[in-house]
Amino acid sequence: MSVYLYFPKADCFDGNNFGCSHFCTGSICSCPPCWVLGEDGKTCRFEAGKAQVVCSANGAEVTIDKCAVPDVDPATIHLKDTACSATEENENTWKVVTGFSDCGSEFGYSGEKLNLQNTLMIGPSIVAGRQQSRKYKIAFSCSYNDDVQASSTIRANDVLFEGVRFDINDAQPIDFSFGFDLDFYKSKEFTTLASEGSFQPGSPLFVKVSPTSALSEALEFSVNKCTVKDQAVSQLADILDSCPVTGTNFEWLQSDRSAVKFSYKSFIFAASEETAIIELSCNIKI
Structure with missing residues (x-):
């Protein structure tokens, strides 16, 4: 008795396109332009650079050449929601935009980070009524720091961070951190900045x-700790640590x-100079 074993040879016509995501010729995979x-x-x-994600304080933006x-x-x-389709950013680029709670985006904690996924x-x-390529999909995500810090001396300053940009196929290089300003004012009406002078x-x-720019309606923030520092004498004291500190x-x-x-109630430290510059920093929870 003879036994014959037959092993089908995988090629472009094996029903799986030889495993190629796009084109297959002679059992060799190839790609379209770009x-x-x-x-x-x-x-x-x-x-x-042909398809990039920008993570920002408003959500995420995908650009495609x-x-x-x-x-x-x-x-x-x-995106997942078909209503969120591409619009023309310029003659060379399509753009798709999502907030934190629309376009089918999922926003919440993944591990210890806030994460937006879509x-x-x-x-x-389609050319002349003929389909010449497959449909395909690419998952992407944006990670956000939920703990940030704002600080200032009596002379306040501003910091603006627009977004984290990366190729859609790559991992996000750094988590996006929301920008916050901390400013001193002269009165409880908060109309005049105390950007000059002393206290x-x-x-x-x-x-x-x-926030340096308006937060999405999907987000809230709280201040949970504030610390007064005199860097010149290496001393610090909390005025808020979940609850206000007694005596402040x-x-x-x-x-x-x-x-x-x-x-x-403002203060300096016993070792501080009379003209010390005092820094206030606050931890912020998103």
């Missing part, structure tokens, strides 16, 4: 902590999504 073949020799990915999606209807380039769907290339120890200081005359004046305002 894509490159991955290390596995089968999966195409966007060329560097038109050369990577030729003859693809922009209505078929969308999926970019790209439809097929008399024992007098009240009025402080406003606010700490008083909440406003707390909502737009700003946290409070006052406290």
Whole structure:
């Protein structure tokens, strides 16, 4: 009795396109313009810079170079929610935008980080009624620090951080940190900045902590710790540590999504110079 074993040879017509994500010719995978073949020799990915994600205080934005999606209807380039489809940013680029709570985005804790997740769907290339490429999808995410810090001396300053940009196929290089300002004001009306001059120890200081740009409606923040420092003498003291510290005359004046305002009784340290510059820093929970 003879036994014959037959092993089908995998090729471009094996029903799985030889495992190629895009084109297959002679059992060799290849990619369309503006894509490159991955290390596995089968999966195409966007060329560097051709499809990028920007994580910001408002959510996420995906930009795609038109050369990577030729003859693809922009209505078929969308996120999980098909209503969030591509719009033309310029003559060379499509753009898709999502907030924290729309377009099918999922926003919440993943491990110890705040995380926004969604999926970019790209439809097929259609030429003269003929479909010439597959549909495909790419998951992406944005990670956010939920603990940030704002600080200032009596001379306040501003810091603006616009976003973290990276290729959609790559890992996010750093977590996005929301920007916050901490400013001193001359009175509880919070109309005039105390950006010049000095304070008399024992007098009240009025402080406003606010985001550098308006937060999404999906987000809130709180101030949970504030510390006064004199760097010159390496001394510090808390005025808020979840609850106001006794003896500081700490008083909440406003707390909502737009700003946290409070006052406290100013002081310097026994070792401080009479003209010491005192720094106030506050920890913020998103």
